[in-house]
Amino acid sequence: MTDRSHSDPSASTPLARGAGLTAWRQIADRVEAEIAEGLFKPGERLPGETQLAQRFGVNRHTVRRAMAALAAQGLVRATQGGGTFVEAKPLPYTIGHKTRFSEVMAKAGREARGELIRSAEAVASEEIAEALGVTLGSPVLELITLHRADEVPISMARTWLPLPRFAGFDATYRKLGSLTRAYARHEISDYFRLSTRISAKIASPEEAVRLELSPGRVLLVVDSINVNQYRHRIQATRSLFSADRVDLVIEQ
Numbered sequence: 001m002t003d004r005s006h007s008d009p010s011a012s013t014p015l016a017r018g019a020g021l022t023a024w025r026q027i028a029d030r031v032e033a034e035i036a037e038g039l040f041k042p043g044e045r046l047p048g049e050t051q052l053a054q055r056f057g058v059n060r061h062t063v064r065r066a067m068a069a070l071a072a073q074g075l076v077r078a079t080q081g082g083g084t085f086v087e088a089k090p091l092p093y094t095i096g097h098k099t100r101f102s103e104v105m106a107k108a109g110r111e112a113r114g115e116l117i118r119s120a121e122a123v124a125s126e127e128i129a130e131a132l133g134v135t136l137g138s139p140v141l142e143l144i145t146l147h148r149a150d151e152v153p154i155s156m157a158r159t160w161l162p163l164p165r166f167a168g169f170d171a172t173y174r175k176l177g178s179l180t181r182a183y184a185r186h187e188i189s190d191y192f193r194l195s196t197r198i199s200a201k202i203a204s205p206e207e208a209v210r211l212e213l214s215p216g217r218v219l220l221v222v223d224s225i226n227v228n229q230y231r232h233r234i235q236a237t238r239s240l241f242s243a244d245r246v247d248l249v250i251e252q
Contacts, residue, residue, distance in 0.1 A: 013055050023058050027066035030056075035075060035086055042088040043150075046076065071214035074244035077152070079212055087244060091149065095222070096251030099193050100180055101147050101155075110149035114177040117144040117156070117210070119170035121163065128160050131225050131236035139163040143170055146210055153211045154246060157239040165234075179235075190229045197223040198248060203240075211242050218243040 015026045031052075034040055047055070052063045067084055070076045078084045091108045105112035124138045132140065143159045159179075161169055166186060173182040183191060199221045208215050219240045226235040241248070 012057065015056055015058070023056070024062045024065040024069065027052065027056050027058070027063060028069045031066065032070060032073075032075060040086050042086050043152075044086050046084045046086065048083060068214060072216065074217070077212050078214070080209075088152070090245055090247045091154070092249050093241070093246040094249045094251050095193070095196055095224075097192055098190075099224075102178055102180065105149045105154075108149070112178075113148045113151075114173070114179070115146045115148070116170060116174040117146055119143045122160075124160070128236055131233070132160065132162050133233040134162055141166050141169055143173065145173070152245070153242070155239050155241045156207065156210050157237050159235060159237040161235055162233075183234075188228050188234065191226045191234060192228075194225040194227045194233065196250075199223075200243070201240075207240060211240070213242055213244075220246070220248060222248070 013030065015023055021029075031040075031046070040046060046052075046067075049060045049063045049067075052066075053060045056063070067076060067078060071078055071084075075087055076084050077087050091105075091110070093104055101114070102112040120142050122140050122142045124132065124134055124136060124140045126136055128140060129136045129138060132138075134140075139162075141161045141163050143157075143161070145157050145159065146153060147155045147157070169182060169186060172185050173179065176182050176185070180191075201219050201221055203211065203213055203215070203217050203219050205215065207213075207219065208217060211219075220243050222237075222239040222241065224235075224237050224239070225233060226237070228234045
């Protein structure tokens, strides 16, 4: 097979009519084969819906259904207004005594960036109070954050910090985009992982949109507690990782 269709996405590629396979399934199979053959590289943008519709002689709805099927397989990632991209191979994500998103991404040759989605003052539930070592109903700062590697969403997290110790931390994080740098501004010179628990769940509609996943994809759930240099509990976090984009590696 030549890569004529790859170099010229508008080149006509007839479908087999009456072959027992729907048009969208044939398109999905064809694109999947081209990804497997390396005609479309990991991270590369695929031709748009209009180009693919012209290539295969179908309407855009048929192409959209084919792309949705590939997204459900974890082969492609559809972005809001940015096109559809071939998913890269999963990144090894090491969880150990010192776990830093930016450092993990740097080792993989990726540029890390954190984004604060929203923040609010809340009261500690029984679970959060136990995790942070505070009394039930104590004030806490809750952060919802999104973490990217080379602009690809890798995880989102819900983090709780004790108040008033970390008052204003959300503004610091919004400005710096890094927990480590934000902690330094709040006199935390270092922090360490006290505990980690891993489970899995199906992405909610909001989580799927934020992580640019097709509905129903599996997320890896990492519940963690961090302590500062004095072994004081400072952070409880529930991180949601796209199972297609990371391989969690537990470091002894």
